[in-house]
Amino acid sequence: xxxxxxxxxxxxxxxxxxxxxxxAHYLTRVHRLGPxxxxxxxxxxxxxxxDAHIAALAGPRVRVxxxxxxxxxxxxxxxxxxxxxxxxxxxxxxxxxxxxxLGATRFVPAVAERSQRRPSGGMTARLRxxxxxxxxxxxxxxxxxxxxxxxxxxxxxxxxxxxDAAVGLCLEPSAAERLAAxxxxxxxxxxxxxxxxxxxxxxxxxxxxxxxxxxxEVALGPLVLRAETVCAAALGGLAxxxxxxxx
Amino acid sequence: xxxxxxxxxxxxxxxxxxxxxxxAHYLTRVHRLGPxxxxxxxxxxxxxxxDAHIAALAGPRVRVxxxxxxxxxxxxxxxxxxxxxxxxxxxxxxxxxxxxxLGATRFVPAVAERSQRRPSGGMTARLRxxxxxxxxxxxxxxxxxxxxxxxxxxxxxxxxxxxDAAVGLCLEPSAAERLAAxxxxxxxxxxxxxxxxxxxxxxxxxxxxxxxxxxxEVALGPLVLRAETVCAAALGGLAxxxxxxxx
Numbered sequence: 001x002x003x004x005x006x007x008x009x010x011x012x013x014x015x016x017x018x019x020x021x022x023x024a025h026y027l028t029r030v031h032r033l034g035p036x037x038x039x040x041x042x043x044x045x046x047x048x049x050x051d052a053h054i055a056a057l058a059g060p061r062v063r064v065x066x067x068x069x070x071x072x073x074x075x076x077x078x079x080x081x082x083x084x085x086x087x088x089x090x091x092x093x094x095x096x097x098x099x100x101x102l103g104a105t106r107f108v109p110a111v112a113e114r115s116q117r118r119p120s121g122g123m124t125a126r127l128r129x130x131x132x133x134x135x136x137x138x139x140x141x142x143x144x145x146x147x148x149x150x151x152x153x154x155x156x157x158x159x160x161x162x163x164d165a166a167v168g169l170c171l172e173p174s175a176a177e178r179l180a181a182x183x184x185x186x187x188x189x190x191x192x193x194x195x196x197x198x199x200x201x202x203x204x205x206x207x208x209x210x211x212x213x214x215x216x217e218v219a220l221g222p223l224v225l226r227a228e229t230v231c232a233a234a235l236g237g238l239a240x241x242x243x244x245x246x247x
Numbered sequence: 248x249x250x251x252x253x254x255x256x257x258x259x260x261x262x263x264x265x266x267x268x269x270x271a272h273y274l275t276r277v278h279r280l281g282p283x284x285x286x287x288x289x290x291x292x293x294x295x296x297x298d299a300h301i302a303a304l305a306g307p308r309v310r311v312x313x314x315x316x317x318x319x320x321x322x323x324x325x326x327x328x329x330x331x332x333x334x335x336x337x338x339x340x341x342x343x344x345x346x347x348x349l350g351a352t353r354f355v356p357a358v359a360e361r362s363q364r365r366p367s368g369g370m371t372a373r374l375r376x377x378x379x380x381x382x383x384x385x386x387x388x389x390x391x392x393x394x395x396x397x398x399x400x401x402x403x404x405x406x407x408x409x410x411d412a413a414v415g416l417c418l419e420p421s422a423a424e425r426l427a428a429x430x431x432x433x434x435x436x437x438x439x440x441x442x443x444x445x446x447x448x449x450x451x452x453x454x455x456x457x458x459x460x461x462x463x464e465v466a467l468g469p470l471v472l473r474a475e476t477v478c479a480a481a482l483g484g485l486a487x488x489x490x491x492x493x494x
Contacts, residue, residue: 074469098476103468138470179487221350221486222321222493223385229345229479236480237487239468240427246469 044143072141079191102235103245187242291390319388326438332445349482350492434489
């Protein structure tokens with residue numbers, strides 16, 4: 001059986017409501033649903049979802065009926081923060097999609113010394129839309145918080161691991177230690193902060209600052225991965241080592 | 248120090264040679280190298296590399312001198328075969344790039360029952376170019392073999408795990424077992440074959456066939472990942488669990 005179509009709604013309350021144009025288009029044009037057809041409505045910010053169906057169509061306007069909202073079935077249960085240094089714009093879109101599918105709870109675009117590009121004004125809003133769309137596609141009921149871009153040093157300090165159940169990792173291809181060496185800590189960790197460098201990597205000063213803040217330097221392997229690959233590979237590695245973001 | 252520019256050469260022999268137009272453009276236009284500037288030439292098929300420098304420029308023609316070739320420093324030391332069911336064309340490009348960076352030694356495009364697209368004529372040639380380009384960028388000295396597309400059932404049989412040191416994995420979001428459960432086998436495995444389904448997933452018949460051929464069904468997590476994400480996340484997971492492709 002095909003899973004039901006999922007649609008993010010801003011205000012998920014029991015009863016009838018009119019859809020906005022984007023949601024209406026998605027249900028009736030992309031998926032060709034009609035009156036009586038069921039779907040799942042979800043509120044990614046509150047991590048709620050509800051059974052719903054189309055109540056009536058009137059031209060382009062679509063009236064739907066939602067049942068009582070319930071907590072989303074698939075939502076992240078551990079804090080997984082990805083601090084991703086800014087690369088070219090379309091690459092960050094791909095990284096946010098990967099991070100959402102693989103359980104990140106917060107995504108922080110950071111500007112490092114070797115970031116080749118300053119963030120543009122509309123970037124954060126676009127990344128938030130990308131995260132919601134990725135949550136819809138993969139069946140996740142919540143969505144990572146996407147921060148405004150900030151200086152790497154500031155993010156490193158604010159999100160540094162504090163306490164026994166917090167792990168901070170700085171991905172660095174030249175690190176002596178592999179991610180696999182962190183299996184024991186990851187298996188019992190309640191939160192992970194992951195630092196992913198820009199193309200060109202972290203500077204020696206940035207690495208020293210992260211170490212001083214309690215981050216461990218680990219390598220995924222000896223090669224220099226592209227920004228689009230490294231986040232997915234690292235989050236796949238965390239999950240394999242027992243830091244299963246969805247429980 | 249910036250790593251040296253790497254250029255794939257078809258015939259890597261000691262002595263002087265003229266570059267083809269693409270390699271000449273790359274060295275002198277993209278990277279603006281001139282006479283005397285060093286670079287690394289590599290033959291991704293034979294996994295050889297050599298120190299080299301530009302000997303002379305004559306208009307668009309570039310003469311280079313290569314020292315004696317040596318085995319490439321970073322090359323895959325374990326067999327890692329990715330059988331990727333065909334999705335949209337540009338997605339396969341991204342998957343081949345990820346697979347190359349993360350140590351695949353062979354990439355097999357497969358046509359499954361739910362593959363929404365038949366492979367086009369030029370696909371294999373393009374994927375081979377993508378693999379060489381990814382090897383150049385990430386510093387890998389060899390390149391995965393890219394097969395012609397074939398039926399999934401045929402690939403599943405030919406590449407099935409045989410013997411104690413071979414592991415076959417079928418990635419299936421609904422599997423009861425997680426990838427992490429394979430840590431012991433992966434740590435001592437000499438080869439891994441990974442089956443990645445199309446959008447829409449494997450059919451029950453395809454799953455049963457893979458199980459009968461000795462593949463274990465494992466999930467990366469409860470969500471349905473996009474084709475572009477799943478390969479990178481799975482290979483990151485394998486590396487984290489001790490199947491380090493580059494040793």
